[in-house]
Amino acid sequence: RSKMSHGRGALIVLEGVDKAGKTTQCKKLVNALIESGRPAEIMRFPDRTTQIGQLINAYLEKKSNLEDHVVHLLFSANRWELEPLMRKKLEQGISLVVDRYAFSGVAFTSAKPGFSLEWCMKPDVGLPKPDLVLFLQLHPLDAAQRGQYGSERYESSDFQKVVLQRFEQLMKDKSLNWQVINAAKSIEDLHAEIKSHSETAITVAEFQPIGKLWK
Numbered sequence: 001r002s003k004m005s006h007g008r009g010a011l012i013v014l015e016g017v018d019k020a021g022k023t024t025q026c027k028k029l030v031n032a033l034i035e036s037g038r039p040a041e042i043m044r045f046p047d048r049t050t051q052i053g054q055l056i057n058a059y060l061e062k063k064s065n066l067e068d069h070v071v072h073l074l075f076s077a078n079r080w081e082l083e084p085l086m087r088k089k090l091e092q093g094i095s096l097v098v099d100r101y102a103f104s105g106v107a108f109t110s111a112k113p114g115f116s117l118e119w120c121m122k123p124d125v126g127l128p129k130p131d132l133v134l135f136l137q138l139h140p141l142d143a144a145q146r147g148q149y150g151s152e153r154y155e156s157s158d159f160q161k162v163v164l165q166r167f168e169q170l171m172k173d174k175s176l177n178w179q180v181i182n183a184a185k186s187i188e189d190l191h192a193e194i195k196s197h198s199e200t201a202i203t204v205a206e207f208q209p210i211g212k213l214w215k
Ligand code: TMP
Pocket: 045, 046, 060, 075, 076, 100, 101, 102, 104, 105, 106, 108, 109, 153, 154, 155
């Protein structure tokens, strides 16, 4: 590989409420990393291509109803089924840029009545720990300005406000490298900031073991 690097890749997660620009930024980041000689691949959760992912997809598209605990565990199972692949890529020196992870899992389910943050975190304990979690911060009013929400489950501004509060609770965990970024700026400015944080994280992670999330 270039840059004389022989260590593992970094696990970089992008989180944020809907319309913050996560998917656009994930693609731009992977392209920029590859261009600068750092092996990188994109991933996203939920990964709707697996069997579990198809159950999740039908639920999100409101083609099926699932009990709330069940769907929470399916989202987590969807991450665990990809865990061996993630670990393998990281060990091969490939950095992973991931569009949503366990933080979305906890924020969305715990925004439903009767779900504690603690219960929601349990199934994801021990997953590969991100070396960097970029939180794309966007005020609900700015999000609303970016157009209508779609018709999938969870796409309403009232629900998203509670989700944002749950994310803010998760960000208090200082054992994780959270970087909160104001997403109300141009795509290019946002990209530059994300790229700079990511390059630092890749350098720091290189010769460290892969950590375990929430453990
Ligand atoms: P997407 O639009 O990024 O594909 O995400 C699909 C929806 O699933 C989004 O509303 C967030 C939600 N979600 C959960 O409820 N739990 C999870 O674990 C993940 C990854 C996403």
